[in-house]
Amino acid sequence: MKAVALTRFLIEAQRERGQLAPDLRLLIEIVARACKSISHAIGKGELGGVLGSAGSTNVQGEAQKKLDVLSNEIFLDANEWGGHLAALASEEMDDPHLIPHRYPKGNYLLVFDPLDGSSNIDVNVSVGTIFSVLRCPEGITEPNAEHFLQPGVKQVAAGYTVYGPSTLLILTLGDGVHQFTLDRELGSFVLTKRNLRIAEDTSEFAINMSNQRHWEPPVQRYIDELVAGKTGPRERDFNMRWVASMVADVHRIMTRGGIFMYPLDAKTRDKGGKLRLMYEANPMAMLVEQAGGAASTGRQRILDLAPAALHQRVPVILGSRNEVERVVSYHRSYDQQS
Ligand SMILES: O=P(O)(O)OC[C@H]1O[C@](O)(COP(=O)(O)O)[C@@H](O)[C@@H]1O
Ligand SMILES: [Mg+2]
Numbered sequence: 001m002k003a004v005a006l007t008r009f010l011i012e013a014q015r016e017r018g019q020l021a022p023d024l025r026l027l028i029e030i031v032a033r034a035c036k037s038i039s040h041a042i043g044k045g046e047l048g049g050v051l052g053s054a055g056s057t058n059v060q061g062e063a064q065k066k067l068d069v070l071s072n073e074i075f076l077d078a079n080e081w082g083g084h085l086a087a088l089a090s091e092e093m094d095d096p097h098l099i100p101h102r103y104p105k106g107n108y109l110l111v112f113d114p115l116d117g118s119s120n121i122d123v124n125v126s127v128g129t130i131f132s133v134l135r136c137p138e139g140i141t142e143p144n145a146e147h148f149l150q151p152g153v154k155q156v157a158a159g160y161t162v163y164g165p166s167t168l169l170i171l172t173l174g175d176g177v178h179q180f181t182l183d184r185e186l187g188s189f190v191l192t193k194r195n196l197r198i199a200e201d202t203s204e205f206a207i208n209m210s211n212q213r214h215w216e217p218p219v220q221r222y223i224d225e226l227v228a229g230k231t232g233p234r235e236r237d238f239n240m241r242w243v244a245s246m247v248a249d250v251h252r253i254m255t256r257g258g259i260f261m262y263p264l265d266a267k268t269r270d271k272g273g274k275l276r277l278m279y280e281a282n283p284m285a286m287l288v289e290q291a292g293g294a295a296s297t298g299r300q301r302i303l304d305l306a307p308a309a310l311h312q313r314v315p316v317i318l319g320s321r322n323e324v325e326r327v328v329s330y331h332r333s334y335d336q337q338s
C-alpha cells in the first residue's frame, strides 16, 4: 500500500469525498500531533520522570498519575489556540475548559480521556488516549457541560491512540474506521489499514473475572457458558484476555474480533457502571459500529443513550455483533422473567 500520511488522507476526505470540513480536518491533525507528544513522553518512561503518582485526585475521586495530568495538559496546550474548538472536556477536569478570549473560537467540542489504562502506566503495559468530537450548538459562544450532553449518534468523529510497541491512531469520520501508525523517523502518522472490520463471530472474550460474584444473572449465565466451552451449551471453547486498558482490549477486537465487557455489577451499581459514557463508551461505540460490530449497555444501544452528566458512567458490552446480541438477549429474557 502506497504510504499515505494522515494529512493527505484527510485532505482527500475533504477534497474528493467532501466529507470533512476544513476546521474538522485541522482538529484531527492537532489531536494527532498531541498524541504524538504523549507517545514521546511515555516512551521516555523512568528516564523522563513521567511515571508514578501525581499526588492529586480527579473529579471521579481517582488518584491521578503524573501521565494523566501531563497528557491532559498536552491536549489543552495543543488544542487551545487553533480556532477549531469552542471548548474541551476531559476525564481529568471537573468542568469544561473554555477557549481563552485571546484565541478565536470554533464550531466543535472535544471530549477526551487523555490517558486510558492508567493502572498499567507504571508496569509498561499499553495505554492510550480516547477522543470524541461533537458540534457546538448554534449560537453558543461560552459552552458549559450541558452543551456536551449530546447522544453518541451526534459525534462527527471519534478515535483512540494506543501507545504500545508501536503507536497507532484509530480514527472514524463516520465513514469506516482507519488505522494509522506513527512513523517515528518521519514524525507523522501513516495510513496502514483502511476500513477495519470486526468479525461477527468470535471465540475470545475480555472481562475482569475478579468481579464475577458482583455480576447480574444474565452476565453470570453468559460467562459461565463461555467458560464451560465444549462441555456446555455453546459446544465450543472460548479464550480469555484482559489487559485492563480499554484501548488495548478494544484494539485487539478491532484487529481480530472479540467481545469486551465491563457490565453493571453490585460494586458499581450506584455509580451506573465503571466506564465513562462521554469519553470512553461513546467514542468506542462509534468506532465499533463503524467497523460492523455492536455496542450496548446490555439493555440499550450505547449511541442512543441521552447523557445526563459529563462524567456519567455506563455498562459497556461491545465487539463482535452476534456475541453482543446474545448478551442483550440474555438481559431481555432475564428482565422479562423478573
Ligand atoms: O482495573 P479494572 O477493573 O480491570 O478496570 C480496567 C478498566 O479501567 C480503565 O483503566 C479506566 O480508564 P482510565 O484508566 O482512563 O481511568 C479502562 O481502561 C480499563 O478497561
Ligand atoms: Mg479510560
Ligand SMILES: [Mg+2]
Pocket: 068, 091, 113, 114, 115, 116, 117, 118
Ligand atoms: Mg484516563
